Amino acid sequence: MRPIASPIIASTASPHAEIEISLSAFRSNLDYLRRVTAPADLMVVLKANAYGHGRIEMGTAAAAAGIRWLGALDLDTALALRSAGVTPEIRILAWLYPPGQIFSAAVAASIDLGVSTVRELEQIISTAGGQAPRVHLKIDTGLSRNGATAADWPKLVRSALRHQHAGLIKVVGVWTHIAEASEDDDTVAANRFAHAIQVAESLGAQFEVRHLAASSAGLRREDFRFDLVRMGGHCWGIPSFDGVSPREIGLEPVMTLRSRVVGVRDTGNGIRAFVPVGYALGVPSKAAGKVSVAIDGRLHRVVTVERHWLEVDTGRFAVSVGQRVVLFGTGDEGEQTVRQWGDLTTTLGDEITTRISHTIKRRYIE
Numbered sequence: 001m002r003p004i005a006s007p008i009i010a011s012t013a014s015p016h017a018e019i020e021i022s023l024s025a026f027r028s029n030l031d032y033l034r035r036v037t038a039p040a041d042l043m044v045v046l047k048a049n050a051y052g053h054g055r056i057e058m059g060t061a062a063a064a065a066g067i068r069w070l071g072a073l074d075l076d077t078a079l080a081l082r083s084a085g086v087t088p089e090i091r092i093l094a095w096l097y098p099p100g101q102i103f104s105a106a107v108a109a110s111i112d113l114g115v116s117t118v119r120e121l122e123q124i125i126s127t128a129g130g131q132a133p134r135v136h137l138k139i140d141t142g143l144s145r146n147g148a149t150a151a152d153w154p155k156l157v158r159s160a161l162r163h164q165h166a167g168l169i170k171v172v173g174v175w176t177h178i179a180e181a182s183e184d185d186d187t188v189a190a191n192r193f194a195h196a197i198q199v200a201e202s203l204g205a206q207f208e209v210r211h212l213a214a215s216s217a218g219l220r221r222e223d224f225r226f227d228l229v230r231m232g233g234h235c236w237g238i239p240s241f242d243g244v245s246p247r248e249i250g251l252e253p254v255m256t257l258r259s260r261v262v263g264v265r266d267t268g269n270g271i272r273a274f275v276p277v278g279y280a281l282g283v284p285s286k287a288a289g290k291v292s293v294a295i296d297g298r299l300h301r302v303v304t305v306e307r308h309w310l311e312v313d314t315g316r317f318a319v320s321v322g323q324r325v326v327l328f329g330t331g332d333e334g335e336q337t338v339r340q341w342g343d344l345t346t347t348l349g350d351e352i353t354t355r356i357s358h359t360i361k362r363r364y365i366e
């Protein structure tokens with residue numbers, strides 16, 4: 001049985017679901033993370049539309065809360081943040097560029113630029129449009145995504161220092177990104193980072209900011225914080241550790257996903273409720289049989305995830321059309337958290353918020 005004849009997918013905003021973003025939960029996470037990571041500074045990483053939370057809304061809220069560093073990933077996000085009124089004393093770091101990127105707009109907007117290769121550095125300088133950009137030299141410490149290899153590192157540092165001497169750039173940062181999957185691998189990576197800093201300093205570099213850790217290592221390892229930690233997941237209240245609740249590590253979930261019951265069927269062997277949010281709106285199909293949703297404060301198992309709806313087994317509990325459903329959120333209404341959804345579907349929680357469709361209206365509340 002299909003409870004909804006023809007799902008509405010052509011409209012730009014889904015009428016079937018609503019996302020609530022709690023700005024007070026976000027600010028509370030930022031306050032807590034800043035307290036824990038001090039005296040290091042906290043960078044709020046806003047890539048992937050702030051993991052589905054809204055890059056402009058989260059970026060401007062972070063700036064208003066006194067955050068001094070934003071991580072944009074791409075220049076489009078960095079420039080959008082400036083256009084939205086994030087002033088230049090708040091540093092915005094970008095580090096992923098398409099081939100042939102022209103940097104003049106970014107440099108004019110005072111965007112800090114991550115640099116992994118001599119070629120990238122030369123591309124930045126030749127298209128900077130006359131001003132000297134602030135650059136952060138990136139070393140690869142094992143993740144092999146980008147960053148200079150240990151072999152290429154001295155060449156990158158020398159080239160950057162030469163260009164700095166000529167007044168073409170300002171070398172302000174040194175950084176790396178680590179897997180944060182095993183303590184031992186992370187320790188090896190951090191040692192490589194410390195070594196790369198020594199090599200660069202012996203060549204004459206002086207860095208204002210050294211940064212290595214993201215959410216997991218930034219919270220766990222004091223010795224990994226250096227001058228700045230870059231956090232995404234923890235800012236949204238999604239723990240980067242398995243099997244802990246946000247509150248156990250001092251965080252509050254920021255995103256709540258709600259919908260309503262649109263159909264009810266009594267199978268004779270239990271009642272099924274239909275909720276019009278399926279994988280087309282980003283609910284993972286792997287959630288079927290695994291996650292539960294809250295209806296009237298009580299959790300019920302999702303048994304099927306279809307393209308446009310979920311089927312929920314409410315057993316002998318009567319439910320009615322129009323009743324509110326909380327898919328995931330803070331837990332305050334009996335629902336599971338994003339982190340629990342992540343554990344149950346063996347994905348990172350932040351993958352779930354990131355994939356929830358942008359067509360679902362985000363409502364920002366205090």
Ligand SMILES: *Cc1c(COP(=O)(O)O)cnc(C)c1O
Pocket residue numbers: 045047177213214215216230231232233234240350
């Ligand atoms: C995504 C990202 C982060 C933040 O990662 P979380 O685990 O979400 O905190 C930090 N640094 C870089 C370079 C990233 O790409």
